[in-house]
Amino acid sequence: MDLQEKLKILADSAKYDASCSSSGSNRKSKHGVGNTALSGICHSFASDGRCISLLKILFTNCCIFDCKYCLNRRSNSIKRAIFTPEEVCSITLNFYRRNYIEGLFLSSGILKSPDYTMELIIKTVSLLRHKYHFHGYIHAKAIPGSSQKLVKELGLLVDRLSANIELPTENELKRLAPNKTSQNVSSIMNYVNQNQSKKYVPAGQSTQMIIGATKESDLDIMNKSASLYRSFHLKRVFYSAYVPINKDSYLPSIICPPLTRENRLYQADWLLRFYHFQVKDLLDFKHPNFNTMIDPKADWALRHFDEFPKEISTCSYYDLLKIPGIGVKSAKRILTARKHFTIHFEDLKRMGVVLKRAKYFILCNGKYFINHKWFQKEWIEKNLVLEEKIEKEENNMEQLRLF
């Protein structure tokens, strides 16, 4: 099998992993090639609009596990391939020197045993770092079930280490991925969390959950994310809309991946990490799923309508963050600007604050953007839904074709 075909097979098998970020590490080049940029750099964008910053490949797509949702499961009859460590190094270096990529993302199917696979990954990465003096970004997958000694060794070589939790609840994991246990994954996360430093996994760890392959609600998913952020200080939890690749009685029969739901989860994820929201603010047992028509923050605002409208010139930073359409940057800009002059609606616009959603929820010097009698929940809700619809149509989202 030539290199071209191998790369095709092993990139194809790796593409369902959502993570591609290359940020958070500040590795300097001493001798040899490469460094990393703290902000991360996107090098290209694939036909699905997702960024390509790392050479995302599997070491091999041979796998002894039989996870129902996975393309590479043992019971699928697909073409299998395996790289040699030297091949991975050569492709990575050749791509890196030409500025195609920011670094390497190396994952793998389980060959023989978790430990054996981990050793192969370590061998490859250590070759890159020590023989070829490569100082670019490396994101490696820790194989669940491998020994702690190997997790330790790999963490010293890479910028980011991740282990995928795949599904939010233990029961569903048992049903769809009989060979995996969440215990294995969390023990890796725990170890990385306790040892993380400038030398060990400098860019931190991340994980991924599959959305829509099981019946879990958004509440289950968000609770899981929140607990992961809390207990293991993850940099990111990625949500990956389930793409129906395998036909299986265990799996739902859908045609399109649930992209809107994925989008809502990311929005809510941001609210947890940067906007001081709690899961219980956003969802509860009565409303276990996000509103598909309105984004989570606007939805929250409508449910807490008596807290609005908020006065821009006096309300606190935390209150500013609760206003739909106002992000961290805008809130900070408002804070500094209002010390220097009185803010009117036009000033907000000029400062780059997007008023599309925010205007319904704020007062500037006691004034609403139109006559105050329009400040009514139903009217605002209608407008928000309409605007979101227009935005979606503009973006030509796949779901709308189904409606």
Add this chain to the structure above:
Amino acid sequence: MNHVYVYDGDYLSLLNTIFYLLKTNQKVENIKPENYSPTLFENIIHFNIPKQDHLLDQIIQSFGISVARAMYYVFLSEEEKKELLLYYFVYYALKYRKKIMYQRNLKCVREVLRISNYVLHESHKLKGFLRFQELQNHLLYAEMSPTNDILFLLSCHFSKRLKNEFWIIKDVKRKIISIYDKKKFVILSEREFKLSLEKENDQEKMIEDLWKTFYNTIGIQERKNDRCRMNFMPKKYWKYITEVRDEL
């Protein structure tokens, strides 16, 4: 008759002109680089003032480093009236000093912020989108045609990243090149340095094909979203991006 003040074309000379104009309290209608072609109704004024090298330090000290950077980025932009904008900006900066950037209700402050961000964003994008090809003797060569003059910013980035390589980056639009010799880079105009490069190369073709294979495989068919891709990777850059060039 409009009075147009001209400067040498480099940043320091522009700063000199601006500070001189402010000091002497002259009425300013426009400031342009030397090589600009005036219209019939314009009266060109060129001063021969000694260059003051300390101006840059003075700006950093009195306005702060981030303001100094933003001003330089504006200079690198293609904005038509950037010189005049910087003139007004310096006028207000001398008044507000380090607090100038908070004065977002001033148009010149907003414009400086907008334009400097635009230049910085483009340079960040090109850090990703620039594509090298390997020529003989391991020389890496890249072409680009950015909207703003970001060759210097990019050269700084790549002199750290590709420290132990020889590379050349060419700005096709401005006809300038940056050459790096494993120690430092110099920026030359094409007139000063004639490039003669042989580009066809089997090994290079193989690696480009490998990359195109990867690129075409990694997108998920079920999530295809051309609009999203275009937002992040505007078509104006495609001509020089190996993996999408053929789609043009």
